[in-house]
Amino acid sequence: MKATDLLKKQHKEVKALFKKVEKTEDTRQRRQLMEQISTALEAHASIEEEMFYPAVKGLETKKAEEMVAEAFEEHHVVKLVLAELPNVDPEDERFEELTGDRRRRAAQSTRGAARLRRGAERGGHGGRPEPPM
Ligand SMILES: [Fe+2]
Numbered sequence: 001m002k003a004t005d006l007l008k009k010q011h012k013e014v015k016a017l018f019k020k021v022e023k024t025e026d027t028r029q030r031r032q033l034m035e036q037i038s039t040a041l042e043a044h045a046s047i048e049e050e051m052f053y054p055a056v057k058g059l060e061t062k063k064a065e066e067m068v069a070e071a072f073e074e075h076h077v078v079k080l081v082l083a084e085l086p087n088v089d090p091e092d093e094r095f096e097e098l099t100g101d102r103r104r105r106a107a108q109s110t111r112g113a114a115r116l117r118r119g120a121e122r123g124g125h126g127g128r129p130e131p132p133m
Contacts, residue, residue, distance in 0.1 A: 007052065010044045011114075018103045027090035034090075034099060038082050041106060045075045056116045067116055078105045 001009075017037045024030055053068045081098055088095045 003047075003051065007044070007048065008114075010040065010047075014040050014044070014106055018099075018106070021099055030090045030095075030099075034085060037106075038085070041078060041082065045078070049075065052116070064116075071116065074105060081105065 014037055017033055017040065021030055021033045021037070024033070049072065053071060056064050057068045085095070085098050088098060
């Protein structure tokens with residue numbers, strides 16, 4: 001499996017888990033699902049940060065540099081929310097806010113990574129990543 005296919009697969013898995021969180025009212029199940037999402041996102045972010053982003057940065061274009069910096073910033077926010085979530089009761093409305101925020105951030109991160117991936121796949125070394133949507 002290509003590394004980019006693995007990243008795409010992980011994006012789909014996290015999206016599916018967020019959908020399950022939205023559909024369940026059971027607080028214990030919600031907490032378990034969010035823990036699964038946390039674990040999946042941490043592993044996914046590590047792969048992107050340690051392997052994928054440096055490869056994109058290696059394109060050595062201003063755009064690639066900006067997009068990678070933006071992607072790292074999005075990951076930083078996701079990690080802050082992930083760190084806060086275990087302290088919030090799933091029945092508390094703040095849990096909803098945090099998971100909603102995390103879902104948005106994860107989606108942004110997914111879109112950012114998809115742009116980087118398409119740019120890297122199209123451009124190769126010296127090519128130009130696709131501009132932001
Ligand atoms: Fe990603």
